[in-house]
Amino acid sequence: MSYSLALRRDTLSKFSEFEKREPIQTKTETGDLLFNSSPKTVTKGINIVSFKSVIKLYPLATGDFYALKGIDLDIPTGSIFGIIGRSGAGKSSLLRTINRLEKPSSGQVFVGGIDIGGLNEVDLVKLRRRIGMIFQHFNLLSAKTVFENVALPLQVAGVPKADIQQRVSELLALVGLQDKHHTFPKRLSGGQKQRVGIARALATNPEILLCDEATSALDPETTQSILQLLRDINRQLGITIILITHEMSVIREIADQVVVLEQGEVAECGLVWKIFGNPQHEATKALLAPLQHHLPDDLQDRLQTTPPISGPYQQILQLSYNGENQLEPDLLRISQYFQGSSLLHGGVDRIQGHAHGRLLLAVDSNIALPDFKQLTQGNQAIAHHIEVLGYVAGTFHSR
Amino acid sequence: MSLALSIPADRYWQALFDTLAMVGVSGAIAFVAGIPLAILLVVTAPQGFLASPRLNRVIGSLVNGFRATPFIVLLVALIPLTRLLVGTSIGVWAAIVPLAISATPFFARIAEVSLREVDAGLIEAAQAMGCKKWDIIRHVYLPEALPSIIGGFTITLVALISSSAMAGAVGAGGLGDLAIRYGYQRFDTQVMVLVIVMLIVLVTLVQFIGDRYVRWLKER
Numbered sequence: 153m154s155y156s157l158a159l160r161r162d163t164l165s166k167f168s169e170f171e172k173r174e175p176i177q178t179k180t181e182t183g184d185l186l187f188n189s190s191p192k193t194v195t196k197g198i199n200i201v202s203f204k205s206v207i208k209l210y211p212l213a214t215g216d217f218y219a220l221k222g223i224d225l226d227i228p229t230g231s232i233f234g235i236i237g238r239s240g241a242g243k244s245s246l247l248r249t250i251n252r253l254e255k256p257s258s259g260q261v262f263v264g265g266i267d268i269g270g271l272n273e274v275d276l277v278k279l280r281r282r283i284g285m286i287f288q289h290f291n292l293l294s295a296k297t298v299f300e301n302v303a304l305p306l307q308v309a310g311v312p313k314a315d316i317q318q319r320v321s322e323l324l325a326l327v328g329l330q331d332k333h334h335t336f337p338k339r340l341s342g343g344q345k346q347r348v349g350i351a352r353a354l355a356t357n358p359e360i361l362l363c364d365e366a367t368s369a370l371d372p373e374t375t376q377s378i379l380q381l382l383r384d385i386n387r388q389l390g391i392t393i394i395l396i397t398h399e400m401s402v403i404r405e406i407a408d409q410v411v412v413l414e415q416g417e418v419a420e421c422g423l424v425w426k427i428f429g430n431p432q433h434e435a436t437k438a439l440l441a442p443l444q445h446h447l448p449d450d451l452q453d454r455l456q457t458t459p460p461i462s463g464p465y466q467q468i469l470q471l472s473y474n475g476e477n478q479l480e481p482d483l484l485r486i487s488q489y490f491q492g493s494s495l496l497h498g499g500v501d502r503i504q505g506h507a508h509g510r511l512l513l514a515v516d517s518n519i520a521l522p523d524f525k526q527l528t529q530g531n532q533a534i535a536h537h538i539e540v541l542g543y544v545a546g547t548f549h550s551r
Numbered sequence: 552m553s554l555a556l557s558i559p560a561d562r563y564w565q566a567l568f569d570t571l572a573m574v575g576v577s578g579a580i581a582f583v584a585g586i587p588l589a590i591l592l593v594v595t596a597p598q599g600f601l602a603s604p605r606l607n608r609v610i611g612s613l614v615n616g617f618r619a620t621p622f623i624v625l626l627v628a629l630i631p632l633t634r635l636l637v638g639t640s641i642g643v644w645a646a647i648v649p650l651a652i653s654a655t656p657f658f659a660r661i662a663e664v665s666l667r668e669v670d671a672g673l674i675e676a677a678q679a680m681g682c683k684k685w686d687i688i689r690h691v692y693l694p695e696a697l698p699s700i701i702g703g704f705t706i707t708l709v710a711l712i713s714s715s716a717m718a719g720a721v722g723a724g725g726l727g728d729l730a731i732r733y734g735y736q737r738f739d740t741q742v743m744v745l746v747i748v749m750l751i752v753l754v755t756l757v758q759f760i761g762d763r764y765v766r767w768l769k770e771r
């Protein structure tokens with residue numbers, strides 16, 4: 153199932169107009185907070201969420217277990233922020249402290265500059281209405297229709313019926329489900345369910361959207377359409393999106409910044425292209441391994457560490473790119489240095505406009521290799537790193 | 552039908568009506584009283600959002616106490632209360648008091664299990680969207696558990712049909728009373744067989760309607 157981009161952009165802009173219109177007047181205390189504020193004006197400051205020494209421990213029979221061991225982290229307003237890490241690293245625990253589904257054992261969480269640790273019951277409900285959340289298993293109410301599911305956050309906030317009707321229709325149009333108002337969730341596909349989840353999360357016009365493995369239960373194509381929707385939501389509505397995922401490709405495609413958690417601690421944090429291009433921590437490297445273009449097995453088997461004593465052979469070179477200095481694989485210049493070489497394997501991804509990846513070249517033994525240092529430094533560089541992986545007897549062309 | 556009835560047909564109708572009245576009224580009371588009890592049991596449980604171990608234990612013990620007492624004992628033990636409530640200890644209305652009191656904790660426990668089975672993720676989603684406690688009960692717990700609660704209520708009604716037969720001991724009337732008075736004490740096999748058939752039909756009907764309703768709820 154695919155939705156035409158044009159249609160969605162159209163409904164999105166319609167939706168944005170709806171946002172800018174006169175605020176819906178509601179009599180309830182909670183309702184006022186909801187609609188008088190547009191997302192961009194409520195929160196001042198560059199970081200919409202800040203963690204200060206956040207510790208979370210779960211008391212277990214075997215002793216206290218520290219799921220978070222003092223997290224310090226800032227999440228910029230308006231960004232798409234990824235949280236990655238191995239299973240059990242504490243990703244969900246961290247995310248859930250933002251809307252206080254999880255209460256930190258110590259430390260502070262600031263949302264929009266306010267320490268949410270001190271909120272009372274009523275204020276906590278108000279806070280949660282400013283933070284939408286979507287889940288891996290969608291968590292839609294099976295006894296309610298699509299319409300009723302999306303309407304629920306508004307209904308419990310005391311928004312008048314007529315306004316709910318209009319708002320829900322807009323939201324369902326936004327996520328491309330305008331024809332499913334009266335369908336029960338059971339009859340929807342996974343992708344459609346997540347769209348309902350997103351519509352529901354956006355109902356109260358939040359500033360932040362939390363996504364805990366929101367695409368993990370979806371097939372690749374559906375994942376793409378959900379990611380596109382999330383990107384649109386971020387760009388066009390200015391909603392900060394904080395997402396947990398096990399799919400590095402998701403981070404690569406939509407995140408601006410990423411934090412890597414490892415055993416309850418921040419392993420590293422920064423711009424996605426930097427972290428992905430030059431992972432420092434062992435955990436990050438392990439997570440990114442599936443994205444690497446590994447040496448094909450047949451090549452691996454033929455690879456020798458020293459050149460064969462006799463006969464022609466091929467020198468296998470690896471040129472890597474980590475996104476720094478806007479350096480791109482320039483094929484013309486590469487071939488100038490390695491004449492008659494062939495491109496064996498590899499690939500380049502673009503992350504936030506930075507080329508990432510590696511190329512494997514087979515260079516004939518009769519070509520002398522130049523000094524790699526020159527080729528990897530300054531503005532004459534053809535790659536960030538060049539190394540000889542090994543040697544293969546014979547030629548590749550003769551096969 | 553050329554069957555010659557040994558007792559007037561009216562007797563059967565009256566007995567059926569009495570049974571339906573006893574089961575219907577006490578069932579309704581059990582439903583209305585059992586659901587809040589079940590909700591209290593769930594939300595005051597250690598993992599519940601109104602965790603209160605003390606209250607939970609008090610309600611739990613009360614429920615267990617009534618459930619542990621055999622209905623026939625309850626029937627006699629509750630006579631003073633019955634007198635207080637309905638002014639007499641004999642008849643359909645008098646039987647409804649112990650029936651309701653025994654069915655309520657029975658149903659409460661069943662409904663508690665149903666509520667407990669509601670996916671914790673749904674409760675979480677509701678909290679995340681800004682639902683208050685009452686909203687969660689009303690919009691999540693009850694509607695999501697409804698099919699299972701109805702299934703449990705069907706079981707409660709069937710159990711009530713069987714308990715109501717015992718209520719004949721306080722002269723409540725009903726099908727059970729008829730079977731004992733004529734079938735057992737006067738060796739009238741015809742009454743016995745007919746009553747059993749009527750009970751089977753009644754139970755089957757209740758179960759059928761309950762199942763149908765549950766299926767309808769689930770298949771929406």
Ligand SMILES: Nc1ncnc2c1ncn2[C@@H]1O[C@H](COP(=O)(O)OP(=O)(O)OP(=O)(O)O)[C@@H](O)[C@H]1O
Pocket residue numbers: 210212217218219237238239240241242243244245246
């Ligand atoms: N309620 C709880 N009680 C005890 N331990 C818990 C609880 N919730 C989480 N943990 C533990 O805390 C650690 C971090 O859990 P968390 O769910 O945050 O991990 P995660 O990074 O989200 O993992 P995954 O990728 O598998 O979802 C895990 O080791 C987990 O077993």
Ligand SMILES: [Mg+2]
Pocket residue numbers: 243244245
């Ligand atoms: Mg998790």
